[in-house]
Amino acid sequence: MADMETRRERITNLVTVTLVTVLIWIWAAGETREEITSFTDLRFSGQTRDSVRISPEELPSVSFLIRGPRREVDAIAARFRDAVEIPIGTLGVPSTPGEHEIDLVTLGQSFIDANEIPVTVLAADPQTVRISIESLQRRRIPVVVELPDGVQTTDAVDVAPGEVELLLPASLADLPGLSVTARVADADVADLPSGRRHELEVSLVLPDRLTGQSDAIRMTPRKARVGLDLVSTDASIVVPSIPVQVSGPPADLDRHVVTIDPASVFLRDVTLRGPKAAIDDIAGGRANVIAFIHLTSDDLANRLEETRISMWRLPAGVEVSSIGEKPDTSPTISITIEDRPRQP
Template identity: 25%
Template sequence: MKQKDTGVMLLFVTTLTVIIWLWAAGQTKTEATVTTTVRFKAPEGMTSTVTPSFASVTLTLAGPRSAVNTAKAACANGLDLTVAETDGTVSINDIASRLNALDELKTSGATTVSAEPSAFNVDIQTMVQVEAAVEAVLSNVTVSGDVTVNPATVTLSIPKRIRATLPDAITVQAVVSDSALQQLSPGVVHTRDAAIRLPIPLDVPDVTVSPSRVEVTFKIQSMKEETVIPQVRIILAGPPEDYASYTVELPRKTISNVTVEGDIDIIDGIKSGEYAVFAVIRLASRDMEQLISSKPVTSFLAIGKDGAGHQLDVSVENPDALNVELNIAPVSGAE
């Protein structure tokens, strides 16, 4: 019996010794390094962006071994560091002290002795939310009836400093791609997905838009295309009786490099020679009487073999070429 009591006592002493040893080992002062990600955050409730938004930092931790291990575990998922409530470039100094104040490290019992790097510069921008109207852009098509956009407005997140330079009302564009439009038939109501395109002052990485895509509903009346005509002949149109009293000469009889746009079938006809394109100058009787020396082109027409004319939209390399010089003179002996 005495021998049994001795064995129990020995087991108890051994167990207690191991527990004390483990506790002492855990309380042994030690140092360790750990590399973690520090995320720079705006104060809660603030709509600000911080650049850079994170950085890699190597920390030296000191304290009881168990505390250091707890701190290392807390660093495994990264640490959030709140920055100042201000716009512009901000210096964050003494990173070690700032991290020591975080609950994750403070409750571990370990101390952040040093951090490398020990300081950072970050750029803070306060963001403002703005509602913008959306207008549809349907290139190279003529639409019939109304065009609707759903939703009709989007929300922009804009840096405060940029918003101050913009007008109160902001409009963005919903662009249906050319490839999508080319596959659609005229005379049918279509609904297509469209990407939001920002105006140039807002087309910067700091600006975000929500939603970034909308739906556009429309009916195509006709499809449009364009082509370039090297030389377009100038013709005059006016009251026939005036030509009995006046002569009109054109020192320049053509306009060079004219880009014309119209319905696809008209443009195809121009390319095939079915239609001829003319720059028309309409002269009124008063123009003749005043002997004007120049006049802008009134319209560009594609005239078919049947004599029917179709008005075209045009652009030219030199807009001044659309103002045509005229030599108007009375006919001798005309009343």
């Protein structure tokens, strides 16, 4: 019996020693100091919603070289798998408007210290970054309606809402005379019958002075409803090329050869506007459009070298709005005038 108890005690002691050894080994392994490089995304934010604009707002894949006990290093590496949110005014990041240079080693160490993890940040890549902080303000501005050329309406054109709210940088908030435009496009009214009331939902457009800052501005709402009573609507079309021809006194033209400069033989990207039926005829090839230069007897006799488009062959009610990006509908055409060889 005594031998059995002695044997049991030996086994118990052996198991105890083994467990203690394993625990010591696990503890020692966890306390072994290691260096690893860990990656995370940093995101800056204001302390209150819509109070500031921060640029850049996010820094993707910032690397940190960290050293510490293996267990703690693994813990911070696991934490870095999710993006790190950094409200300005915390962890040493300023909250005042302006340009600021942030030391990411210091920032990373501050974040780790705030989480009470005994790990040291040795380096960061990039080591520093510049951020810009702008205060944001809210401003209400009116909505104005812009109709396509050729659209005729009766009474007033209504728009709802009559104002929108802009959230924009403080540097832009005091600009005078701001308004947004409810821009009705040709396509919005092209198929609408005349003589009736129509309600259209259209997108709102920032004024030209703010278009370069559109990423920094939030508009609420972004659409408006426009109410109008249509009297008539015109449509428009951009014709890729329209030929230029010569007109003049037939007898004089018979005695001369007029050559149009090759660069001017066709007018490019000509915008035409007029009744929808006529525009449809042009689009369908049922009506041809031609531009003319008209030369007088004196022009031919004096060997004129330049003249302007002076006439158009167009369907009834159709007008030329622009040629290319220019509103000039009578461009200058270079020509060469020579005597026509006599027939033998």
